Every structure is written in C-alpha cells, then in structure tokens.
Amino acid sequence: MADVTSGEPLAGHRLPEQADAQEQAEFQRGLAVIAALLAAQRHQAHASLQCHALAEDA
C-alpha cells in the first residue's frame, strides 16, 4: 500500500488567525495527507487509463 503521509503540502491554505502555531502546523500536516490522497487518486486514474488502452489494443 502506498504511504499517504508523504504528500507535498498544499500551499497557501491556513486556519483562521486564532489558531496557534501548533494547530497551524497540525493543519499543514493534514493538508499533506490530502495532497497524498489526491496524488494517489491521480496515480490510480493513470493506471486505469493504461489498463483501458491495453484492453482496447487487445
């Protein structure tokens, strides 16, 4: 299984200013997880397209 904790952070998205530094940092880690999920989705779509193309060629 792919490691979904290794995604790149999504820049420019923050909690409201009331959040302290620790909470902001935790949120950035959450954004990294979302980024990894999105990357995994793109990878799956790519793999699915390749399978589809192979099936059509066959």
Added chain:
Amino acid sequence: MSAPSIAALQQAYRSGERRIADEVAQTLARIEASQAALSAYISWDAPAALAQAQAQDALLRRDPAALGPLHGVTVSVKDNIDVAGMVTTACSHSQDGAGAARCDAPTVARLRAAGAIILGKVNCHEYAFGGPAFDLPAPPASNPWKPAYFPGGSSSGSGVSVAARLCQASLGTDTAGSIRLPATHCGLVGLKPTYGALGLGGVRMLSLSLDHVGPLARDVDDCERIYQALCAPPAPAAAAPRGRAWRLAVPQPGWGLEDLLRPEVAGMFTAVQAQLAAAGVTLVPVALPALQALHVASALIMMAEVAYVFGPAVRADFDRYGRVFRSRALVGERIPAHSYLQAGQDRLQLTQALMAALGDVDALLLPGAASVAGPLAQVDTFYFLKEANLNAIANLTGQPALALPTALSADGLPMGIQLLGHHHQESRLLALGRALEALLAFGHRCPPSGFTPTPASE
C-alpha cells in the same frame, strides 16, 4: 456477567415478574453512578422516563396483550439526533445556548411508537467527527471494559451506554464506521443498514452521501428488534439458507490485511475463520477491489463533503469548535471539485466490482477494527486518513454491515468482526449474524464494572 435480552425482559414484564418502572429506576441509578467514570450521557430525563415506565406498567396490568414490540425497552440516542424536548448538542460548543428540539427525528419517533423509553442523549465526537477530544462540552466517553480506554467512535456514548447496561440499546450514526467501531470496542452488535434504508431526518448532517443511522445492542436478536421498529414497514424476517451452509467471502492474501491488522487482531481473525470453517461455514477467498483505491475514494468524498457542510460555519465561528474538529472540517476545502467527482465515479466502479466479487456469498467477512482499543488520549488529528479504514468500505458502497463481538484481548478488551452484506438484505445479514453469534459464543458478557451490580437471570 450476563444482561437480559429484550425478549427476556418483556416476558418478565408480561408475567408480572418484573415492573418496567423498577427496571428504569435501576437503569437511571446506574447512569448517575457511572457518569463520572464513563461520561456516557450528555443529558437524560429521569422524570419523563419514569412516568412513561409507570404508564406502561399500568397499561400492561389492564391488558397484557397490549405489549408493543419495544414496550419497556430503554434506548439512548446519540446526541447528533433530535429528541423532542432535549437539546441536540452534537457535543459541540457551537450549540451552546441552543434550544430543545421541537420534535423527534423520525427514527426516534418510530422507536417511541413501538413502545421504547427514550432515556436521554449520549456522548459522541463533535458532530460525529472531531474526537476523542478534551475541549468539548463533555469529556470523552470511557470504555467500560477498561476505564480510560477508547470505546470507539464517533457513537462513543452509544457503545458505552449499552455495554455498561445504562440502556438496553442505542441509536447511533455511522459515516465511516461510527456504529461498528464502538460496537467492536465495547463487545456489542452494531448494524449500519443499507444507505437510504433509514431516513436521516433530524440527524445533524456530516457527509451527505456517507451518513447512516442504525442500532447498537447487546446481541443480534435485540439489534434486529430495534431495526425492525426503525423500518416502516418492518423488513421481512429471513431464515437460515436452506439446503446449504452459510458462505462467506474473505479477502485473498495480498489484499492488504497483512499490513493493516495489529498482531492480536490478526490472530483473532485467523482463529475466527478456523472456528467458522470447522463449524461448516464455507469460506470463499475473493479478489476484492484494491484496498488503497477504496480508501482514497472514501477519504476524499468524506473530507470534501464535511468541508462543504461545515467549512463556512467553522471559519465564521472558529473558536466555538474543538481543535480536532475544526482542522478536520477545513482541510477538505482543498479537494478540487474534479477530484471529488472523480472519487464519486470511482465509487460506482469500486462498488460494482466489490459486489461482483461477492457474487452469491452471503457476506464479506472482515475484522471489526484493525487494532484493539487503546488508551484515551489526545489523538493524531488525521490518523484516520493515513491508513485504510475497513469500516469505511460499507459506507462507500452503501451495503449493510453488521459488527459482531468475537473474543477478548489479553488486556480484556473486546475484539470483533464485521459482515458486509448485499444491498437491502438486512434480514439475511441479521440471520447470518445470529448463526455466527451462536457459533462464536461471545454471548451476553458484560464488562466487569461496578455499574452492573445485579447479574440478571434470563
């Protein structure tokens, strides 16, 4: 220690051996005595429950045949579901000062119509999503099998209240396993019905395409009685399959369970399969859609939908939400619309592939949780996104799923399995659950807590 079933209690009420008012009074006393340690309830209405119990006793004395299907059955309700006259707090400071609900959620109304006595509202994670956490209106509920341990969530109070005999059954909600996880960690039976089988009126929305409502109870028979009352009209009862053994699908090796399950759960799952096979249940290894693909689609849909439902409110009133909830609610804002739509398309294909893989088996057998419950502590806010959640699969596919207890861990904490059935075949799933419950013989064991003072005779 045992606890009486609904059938046993009702027989005792009918025969005059027990009075409903006495049973309700004892239950209310246990709630009071347990609250500091377990924090199961957010609020309860003792006078109303006792008055209803006395009225039901009087009705039974006049006409013993007047017993409704849930006559005298005490039920707790997760505090994200409306109960008339009580505040729905969703365990969130954002509801501080809110007025009481004017009417029951339709599911609660059906339970009342069947004779259930609604005792009160039970603890949960903030809006069924942010917890366990320590900055909410109530401290997190504690596992009666081992105090200060996680009871599962988000229907944490539902699991605790049933396991500790603070009610007979509970109504919970399940968006990614929130009925089945507390059922597993508290040694209970929990049913997430088919998506849409039970209406969500009067339930605080979390994720519009993944939310479900359903019962938690101490055994399959109690669970089915509650579910039947929730259905209108009642679902048809199903018998055991005739002329053949029960057939269960199990994931082929390499699907991902090997990496996911902690050793003690893996050992339990292997032992359960051996036990079932020895009892004549046919186990069929099947090739399921990739676990990672199921996880990605499920997580993206849930996080996008939660951000849609809560994002604007949390940004506008940030300080009135708990730290865990508000970060979880806002992080999904960064999921683009096309990714959400792609996840929806993947969901359809994954569901078709999974149901095709199941074919004519009665259900898919999976563990109820990947690990045994751990100590209650501040959680990693995003832990649930970092590895596949076996419970979330049935929310993604919409198929019904039943959690069953199987054994205790070395630490005395419950472990369990779940059965993922076919859409709209809850009766078949419950019949299967009843058969496996008898084979696995977890029975009516209750936690060894001081809040269950009177072992009841069946």
